[in-house]
Amino acid sequence: MPTTIKMLAHQWGFILFLVVAICFCLLMLLVSWFLGSKTHGRYTNTPFESGIASVGSARLRLSIKFYLIAMFFVIFDVESLYLYAWAVSIREVGWIGFIEAMLFIVILLVSLFYLARIRALDWSPIYCKSHVYKTTNIHNILGTKYPH
Numbered sequence: 001m002p003t004t005i006k007m008l009a010h011q012w013g014f015i016l017f018l019v020v021a022i023c024f025c026l027l028m029l030l031v032s033w034f035l036g037s038k039t040h041g042r043y044t045n046t047p048f049e050s051g052i053a054s055v056g057s058a059r060l061r062l063s064i065k066f067y068l069i070a071m072f073f074v075i076f077d078v079e080s081l082y083l084y085a086w087a088v089s090i091r092e093v094g095w096i097g098f099i100e101a102m103l104f105i106v107i108l109l110v111s112l113f114y115l116a117r118i119r120a121l122d123w124s125p126i127y128c129k130s131h132v133y134k135t136t137n138i139h140n141i142l143g144t145k146y147p148h
Helices: 003-010 012-035 064-088 090-117 125-142
Strands: none
Touching: 003 012, 064 090
C-alpha cells in the first residue's frame, strides 16, 4: 500500500470532519436562501438604528482620549485574562509560577505608575493648556518649528 493511502487511512477522522463542516455550511446557506425574505421595497437596503432611520454621516471626529481609554481597557483586560489562567492552574505551576505572576503584576503596576507620573491619564482642560504652553515655549527657545 502506498504511503499516501496509509496517510489518508490514518487521518480519515479529520477528513470526515472537514467534509461534514463544509457540507453543513453549504446547507445553512441554501436553507437561508430559500427561507429568507425576497422583498425589494424602497427601504430594504436602508440602515436603521433601533428602528430609526439614521441621520447625518457616520464619520465622527472623536477625541484621542476615547481611543486611549479603549487601548487601556484592552490591555488590562488581556492581562486579567492571563492572571485568570494563572489562578486556575496555581497548583500545577507552584512557586515558580507564583513568582512569575507577581513579577507580571509588578511590571503592570510600574507601567501604570509611569503613565500616572508622565500624566498620560490626565486630560483635564487646565493640564492640557499648560502642557501646550510649556511645549510651545520649549520650541520657541530652541528655535524649532512647531510639530504638525
